[in-house]
Amino acid sequence: MELQNFEKKNAKIREAFFQLKKTQPERFQQRLNLSWSNWGFGMESLEESAARLERAGIRWIELHGNHYGPDLGYKPKETLEVLQAHGIKVAGICGMFSPESELASNSGLTRQAAIDYIRRELAFAEAVGAGYLLICPAAVGRPNAIDSSEFERSVETVRLVADDFVKHGIKGAVEPVRSAETSICHTVADAKRFIAAVNHPGIRHINGDVYHMQVEESHIGEAILDAGEMLTNLHMADSNRGALGDGSLDLDTIIMALYLIGFNRDGCYVTPEPLGPGGDPYPAMHGKPDKDQLEQLVQKTAAYFRQREDCLLGA
Numbered sequence: 001m002e003l004q005n006f007e008k009k010n011a012k013i014r015e016a017f018f019q020l021k022k023t024q025p026e027r028f029q030q031r032l033n034l035s036w037s038n039w040g041f042g043m044e045s046l047e048e049s050a051a052r053l054e055r056a057g058i059r060w061i062e063l064h065g066n067h068y069g070p071d072l073g074y075k076p077k078e079t080l081e082v083l084q085a086h087g088i089k090v091a092g093i094c095g096m097f098s099p100e101s102e103l104a105s106n107s108g109l110t111r112q113a114a115i116d117y118i119r120r121e122l123a124f125a126e127a128v129g130a131g132y133l134l135i136c137p138a139a140v141g142r143p144n145a146i147d148s149s150e151f152e153r154s155v156e157t158v159r160l161v162a163d164d165f166v167k168h169g170i171k172g173a174v175e176p177v178r179s180a181e182t183s184i185c186h187t188v189a190d191a192k193r194f195i196a197a198v199n200h201p202g203i204r205h206i207n208g209d210v211y212h213m214q215v216e217e218s219h220i221g222e223a224i225l226d227a228g229e230m231l232t233n234l235h236m237a238d239s240n241r242g243a244l245g246d247g248s249l250d251l252d253t254i255i256m257a258l259y260l261i262g263f264n265r266d267g268c269y270v271t272p273e274p275l276g277p278g279g280d281p282y283p284a285m286h287g288k289p290d291k292d293q294l295e296q297l298v299q300k301t302a303a304y305f306r307q308r309e310d311c312l313l314g315a
Contacts, residue, residue, distance in 0.1 A: 013222075013257055016260055027264075033059075034305060035061060035271040036053055036062065036271060037235060037271050037273040038062065039065075040273060041294060042287045043287060046074065046078075046082045047082050052298055055298075056298045058298070058302055060091040061083065061088050062091050063079070063094065065121045080128055090128045090129055093132070093134065094134050095118070095136065097114060099139040100113065102114050103137055104138035104146070104150035105146065111153070119161060119164055121133055125170045126170060134173050134175050134233070137150075137155075137182075137194055138154060139183075140182050141181060143179060145184070150184050151197070162203055165200075171202075174195055174207065175191070178211075179215075188208065188223045206231050207235070210236055211235070211273075220257075224257040228261050229261065231268070232267060232268055236270055236274075243297050243304070244304045251305070270305070272302075
């Protein structure tokens with residue numbers, strides 16, 4: 001029986017993966033860096049979050065970009081003390097862009113709020129040794145366009161802070177988000193177009209998210225290959241936006257595609273962000289979590305990811 005179209009694409013990636021493994025085995029000596037995005041943990045102390053990740057053998061964290069004002073958010077000294085006590089380093093910062101603070105708004109006050117927010121996060125990111133700050137070109141949670149000039153306003157606003165990324169040594173990582181949640185930048189191709197329009201060395205990277213990619217990309221593996229060296233972080237969740245292994249996501253093809261682009265290197269991270277199904281996972285950010293449920297979520301995801309990676313690498 002003839003393969004389905006997506007199976008043909010899977011087979012092409014699998015063939016390239018095993019060919020590379022055969023001809024360049026040195027490319028597989030380092031494993032993928034497994035991180036975790038903690039904003040979905042909600043209202044709990046960083047100490048509790050770090051202890052949970054340590055128990056699961058996760059050594060990197062993407063911190064919630066929670067510096068919404070000068071008096072809010074993690075403090076560098078305390079943050080480093082907590083994370084170091086659990087053997088965890090900061091991979092990056094998950095920038096949060098809402099309708100009250102976004103880059104594409106037609107309100108100057110709203111865009112200024114986004115600029116101020118980014119500058120606070122960049123200073124914090126440098127202080128804690130983060131590698132990237134995630135950028136959403138438009139508000140997440142506002143799927144309907146304001147007008148036809150959002151792209152241009154967002155590009156113009158990002159340019160105002162692009163030098164700050166270079167100054168602090170932080171990668172600007174543009175995240176494509178599904179059209180059910182935001183109005184512009186839905187695919188890897190969109191992110192590359194946005195980056196080209198900004199045209200600045202501070203904004204050169206992409207933060208992928210497989211949950212969004214399932215909806216917006218024709219094939220996740222091919223989208224990863226298309227992102228190539230621009231990809232610096234990849235958010236992970238299964239097809240039901242739950243723990244890895246709980247849905248129908250083709251995790252093996254994703255892992256193989258990541259190895260093909262050399263993602264198993266310093267400065268690149270696979271970062272689970274299983275937030276649950278539905279169009280609005282964001283209330284969890286400020287709610288009290290079910291700690292037993294989170295423990296199972298993290299343990300199951302980390303174990304399944306490493307299991308599939310081991311199978312592919314023949315460990």
